Amino acid sequence: MWNWDYVNDLLPSLLKAFGVTLGATIAGFLLSIVIGLVFAVAARSSIGPVRWIVRAVVEFIRSTPLLVQLFFLYFSLPMLTPFAMPAFITGIIGLGLHYGTYMSEVFRSGIDAVPTGQWEASTALHLSKRKTWLSVILPQALPPVIPVMGNYLIVIFKETPTLSAITVVELLLTAKSEASITYRVFEPYTLAGLLFLVTSLLFSFGIRLLERRYFGTKQLTGGGKR
Amino acid sequence: MNAPWLESLPLLADGLLITLQVTLLASLVALLLAAAAGLARLSRYAIIRGIATGYVELFRSCSLLVLLFWVYFALPFLGIELSKVTAAVLAIGLNIGAYGAEIVRSSIKAIPSGQHEAGIALNLSPNERMLRIILPQAAARMLPPFGNLLIELLKSTSLVYFITLSDLTYEAMVIRNNYYTWTPQIFGSLLIIYFILSSCVFVTFRLLERKLTAWR
Numbered sequence: 001m002w003n004w005d006y007v008n009d010l011l012p013s014l015l016k017a018f019g020v021t022l023g024a025t026i027a028g029f030l031l032s033i034v035i036g037l038v039f040a041v042a043a044r045s046s047i048g049p050v051r052w053i054v055r056a057v058v059e060f061i062r063s064t065p066l067l068v069q070l071f072f073l074y075f076s077l078p079m080l081t082p083f084a085m086p087a088f089i090t091g092i093i094g095l096g097l098h099y100g101t102y103m104s105e106v107f108r109s110g111i112d113a114v115p116t117g118q119w120e121a122s123t124a125l126h127l128s129k130r131k132t133w134l135s136v137i138l139p140q141a142l143p144p145v146i147p148v149m150g151n152y153l154i155v156i157f158k159e160t161p162t163l164s165a166i167t168v169v170e171l172l173l174t175a176k177s178e179a180s181i182t183y184r185v186f187e188p189y190t191l192a193g194l195l196f197l198v199t200s201l202l203f204s205f206g207i208r209l210l211e212r213r214y215f216g217t218k219q220l221t222g223g224g225k226r
Numbered sequence: 227m228n229a230p231w232l233e234s235l236p237l238l239a240d241g242l243l244i245t246l247q248v249t250l251l252a253s254l255v256a257l258l259l260a261a262a263a264g265l266a267r268l269s270r271y272a273i274i275r276g277i278a279t280g281y282v283e284l285f286r287s288c289s290l291l292v293l294l295f296w297v298y299f300a301l302p303f304l305g306i307e308l309s310k311v312t313a314a315v316l317a318i319g320l321n322i323g324a325y326g327a328e329i330v331r332s333s334i335k336a337i338p339s340g341q342h343e344a345g346i347a348l349n350l351s352p353n354e355r356m357l358r359i360i361l362p363q364a365a366a367r368m369l370p371p372f373g374n375l376l377i378e379l380l381k382s383t384s385l386v387y388f389i390t391l392s393d394l395t396y397e398a399m400v401i402r403n404n405y406y407t408w409t410p411q412i413f414g415s416l417l418i419i420y421f422i423l424s425s426c427v428f429v430t431f432r433l434l435e436r437k438l439t440a441w442r
Contacts, residue, residue: 001303060417060421062377063377063381063420063421063424063425063428064381064417064420064421064424065381065382065383065384065385065395065420066381067384067385067387067395068384068395068398068413068416068417068420069417071395071398071399071413071416072410072413072414072416072417075402075409075413076409076410076413076414079407079409079410080410154287157289158287158288158289158290159289159291160289161289161291161292162291162385164388165387165388172289172291172292172295175295176295179299185299185300185303186300186303186304189292189295189296189299189300190296190300192292192295193288193289193292193293193296196287196288196289196292197284197287197288200287200288200289201283201287204287
C-alpha cells in the first residue's frame with residue numbers, strides 16, 4: 001500500500017515545488033497588505049465617488065471565486081491589454097487582489113478603533129492628510145490587527161494550490177504530474193496534504209504564541225461581521 | 227451586437243444547476259457538522275471536546291483543494307470510491323463545517339451567563355435551557371457570519387472544476403475552448419454570475435437577520 005521507496009523518490013521534487021508554494025504565499029501576502037492598505041485608506045476618502053467605487057470593487061472581488069479571477073487575469077487580460085504576464089506573476093497578483101479586499105476589512109476595523117480625538121488632534125495641529133495617516137493613524141491602527149493579518153497569511157498559503165489552474169508549478173501540480181507518471185496517486189497526494197497540514201498548523205501555533213506574548217490574551221477578530 | 231458564444235448559454239445554465247446543487251448539499255453537510263462540532267466543543271466531557279477540537283483544527287488547517295484531490299483521487303486506493311458530486315460535497319462540507327463550528331461555539335459562548343443562570347433559577351432542564359433560552363439568542367448572532375461563510379462556500383464550489391465536475395466554471399472553460407476570441411466576455415459574464423449568486427445569499431441573510439432579531 002504505502003511505498004517508502006516511492007516516497008523517497010518523490011520528496012525532492014515535492015519539496016522543491018513547496019518552495020514555489022511558499023514564495024507565492026509570501027509575495028501574495030505582501031501584495032495583499034499593500035492593496036488592502038490602499039483600499040482601506042481610499043474607502044475613507046473625502047471624495048464621494050472614490051469611496052463608492054472602492055467599496056463596489058472590494059465587494060465585487062470578495063463575492064467572486066479566486067479561481068475565476070485567476071482565469072480572467074491569465075486568459076483575458078492579454079487579449080484586452082498589451083500586457084502578458086507569466087503565470088507565477090499572475091498568480092501573485094490574483095492572490096494579492098483577492099485577499100487585499102479581505103485585508104482592507106481588517107485594516108478598516110483597526111482604523112475604526114483609533115479614537116476620533118486622534119483625528120481631531122491632527123486637524124488641530126494642522127497636519128497634512130499624508131502626515132495624519134502616516135504618523136498618527138496607521139501607527140496606532142496597524143499593530144493591534146497583526147494577529148488577524150497572520151491568520152490571512154495561513155489562508156493565502158492554503159489557497160495557493162488554486163494557482164495550479166493557470167499552470168503555476170506549485171506543490172499540488174507537482175504531486176499531480178508525479179502521479180500521472182507512475183499512476184500511483186496515493187503517496188503524492190497524501191504527502192502534499194501532510195505538507196500543507198503541518199505547515200499551517202505550525203504557522204497558526206506561531207501566531208497564537210505571538211498573540212499571547214505581545215497582544216495579551218484578548219481574542220481579536222476582524223473582517224468577520226459586515 | 228453579434229456574439230456567437232451566446233448560443234452556448236444553455237451550457238452555462240446546466241453548469242449553474244450543478245453549482246447550485248453542490249452549494250446546497252455541501253451547505254447542508256457543513257451546517258450539520260458545524261452544529262454538531264460547535265456544540266460538542268462546549269461539552270462537559272473532555273473526550274467529546276477533544277474529538278470536536280481535533281476535527282476543527284484538522285480541517286481548518288488543510289487546504290480545501292488538496293482535500294478535494296485527496297478525497298476524489300487518493301481515497302479509491304483505500305477502497306472508497308466516490309462520485310464526483312459526493313466527493314465535492316464531502317470535501318467542501320467538511321472544510322466549511324469546521325469554520326462553522328467555530329461560529330456556533332463562539333456565538334453560544336457570547337450569550338451572557340445571566341441568561342443561563344436565569345434558566346436554572348426558573349428550574350428549566352438543561353435541554354430546555356439550551357433550546358429555548360440560549361440557542362434562539364445565539365442563532366441571531368450566528369446569522370451574519372454564517373452568511374459570509376455561505377458566500378465562501380459558494381465561491382469554493384468553483385474548485386470542483388479541478389475534478390472535472392461540470393459546474394459553472396467548468397462549462398465556461400468548455401465554451402471558451404469553442405469561442406476562443408470571446409474569452410474576456412465569457413469570463414466577465416462568469417464573474418458577474420457568481421457576483422449575482424453571492425448577492426442573493428447576502429440579501430437573504432439580511433432579511434433572515436431582520437426577522438430573527440425582530441424581538442429586540
